[in-house]
Amino acid sequence: MQVDSGVDAERMEGRVRLTTEAPGAVTGRVRFVPTLNAGSGEVMGFHRHLLADRVRTGTFIEAVRQAVQPADFVVDLGTGTGLLAVAAAQAGAATVIGIERTAVANQARALAAANNVQVKVVQCASDDVRLPRIFDVLVSECLGLAGLGGAMIGAVKRARDLWLKPGGVVIPRRVRVFAAPVEDPEADALVHCWDGVRVAGVRLDVLGAHVGHNLYIGSFTDHHLLAPPVEACVTDLQVGPLDDAVTGGATATTTRSGTLHGWALWFEADLADGLVLRTGPLDAPTVWEQCFAPVPARRVGAGTPIGLTLRVRGRGPRPPPGAARRAGGGGAFFPPAPPPGGGRGHANRPHPPVPRPPRRPRPPAPRRRGSVDRLGHRH
Numbered sequence: 001m002q003v004d005s006g007v008d009a010e011r012m013e014g015r016v017r018l019t020t021e022a023p024g025a026v027t028g029r030v031r032f033v034p035t036l037n038a039g040s041g042e043v044m045g046f047h048r049h050l051l052a053d054r055v056r057t058g059t060f061i062e063a064v065r066q067a068v069q070p071a072d073f074v075v076d077l078g079t080g081t082g083l084l085a086v087a088a089a090q091a092g093a094a095t096v097i098g099i100e101r102t103a104v105a106n107q108a109r110a111l112a113a114a115n116n117v118q119v120k121v122v123q124c125a126s127d128d129v130r131l132p133r134i135f136d137v138l139v140s141e142c143l144g145l146a147g148l149g150g151a152m153i154g155a156v157k158r159a160r161d162l163w164l165k166p167g168g169v170v171i172p173r174r175v176r177v178f179a180a181p182v183e184d185p186e187a188d189a190l191v192h193c194w195d196g197v198r199v200a201g202v203r204l205d206v207l208g209a210h211v212g213h214n215l216y217i218g219s220f221t222d223h224h225l226l227a228p229p230v231e232a233c234v235t236d237l238q239v240g241p242l243d244d245a246v247t248g249g250a251t252a253t254t255t256r257s258g259t260l261h262g263w264a265l266w267f268e269a270d271l272a273d274g275l276v277l278r279t280g281p282l283d284a285p286t287v288w289e290q291c292f293a294p295v296p297a298r299r300v301g302a303g304t305p306i307g308l309t310l311r312v313r314g315r316g317p318r319p320p321p322g323a324a325r326r327a328g329g330g331g332a333f334f335p336p337a338p339p340p341g342g343g344r345g346h347a348n349r350p351h352p353p354v355p356r357p358p359r360r361p362r363p364p365a366p367r368r369r370g371s372v373d374r375l376g377h378r379h
């Protein structure tokens with residue numbers, strides 16, 4: 001992503017993921033520490049964090065209830081703990097399939113069973129799944145940093161083109177990214193935390209050389225904004241192109257003087273008719289908070305136009321997996337069958353052996369004069 005003039009930052013190239021832990025998990029007398037996890041760590045960390053966000057979870061569930069008609073076929077891409085899939089089943093869907101690439105898929109199965117609904121949970125990356133039919137509703141909580149971070153939007157678009165019937169519903173249908181230039185000395189201080197730092201006489205300044213290219217997560221208020229928010233880009237999951245690259249930009253004009261420290265970025269996602277998930281500085285707090293993209297600090301007066309360009313690199317074209325698999329799919333559900341003679345399922349399927357040329361014995365390396373061996377002996 002490129003932010004403001006002169007700051008070239010590949011900050012959101014589809015790799016930035018939300019990594020914050022649940023607030024309750026990192027504070028308090030008893031706390032969950034991911035590195036000590038010996039069981040269902042994801043449920044106590046990442047997913048607890050997500051499920052605790054009532055705005056996020058509540059708005060998605062409402063959208064599912066609004067979209068799902070009795071007897072619909074629904075697929076939940078990235079089902080996680082299975083909550084949205086369960087909501088779809090409760091709304092009367094005939095078939096609900098939850099796809100989850102991690103072992104939290106087991107928790108989703110348990111959640112469905114405990115709530116007395118039928119959800120078929122497949123543990124697999126969506127690109128590796130084949131489905132025998134087309135669906136009425138594709139739901140996915142696929143929203144990363146500033147709405148576009150992570151790799152799920154591309155996965156949702158590929159799934160849409162393969163699995164959704166014409167006129168089917170995608171949740172979310174559209175993501176709009178907003179931005180505002182901000183004055184925030186605290187955020188700026190974080191970015192410059194290495195400036196002038198010495199430890200035991202060792203200068204650490206150089207560690208800060210690239211941190212201005214990071215995206216940070218933070219919460220802003222209208223007090224930080226130097227200008228009213230501007231829409232920076234839109235991505236359409238319902239009808240937009242398969243390519244998940246996004247470019248956009250905007251110019252914000254300051255309404256007061258101050259020091260520009262960077263841009264706050266956030267998103268609004270249209271989940272269903274009249275149902276918008278908002279994550280801006282003036283909205284109710286969510287797990288996403290806002291992003292902070294630093295720029296070199298500079299004073300600006302009121303009425304100054306400040307430009308932003310936003311470029312999220314796509315992940316490039318992929319072979320359309322479902323197309324080939326569908327053709328020879330034979331109606332089987334889900335992950336491709338293990339190779340003949342082995343494999344316990346897709347996730348554990350070994351790669352086919354790669355033919356290698358026969359090894360030639362290596363001639364002994366000539367001993368160099370004056371060389372030192374690993375024991376420190378000079379030869």
Ligand SMILES: C[S@@+](CC[C@H](N)C(=O)[O-])C[C@H]1O[C@@H](n2cnc3c(N)ncnc32)[C@H](O)[C@@H]1O
Binds near residue numbers: 082099102141143
């Ligand atoms: C943000 S979480 C949402 C979980 C759940 N749907 C919810 O709303 O609470 C996204 C989930 O999608 C899974 N995931 C991400 N990309 C995936 C893919 N391509 N195929 C299957 N699962 C994926 C992640 O492991 C994670 O559990």
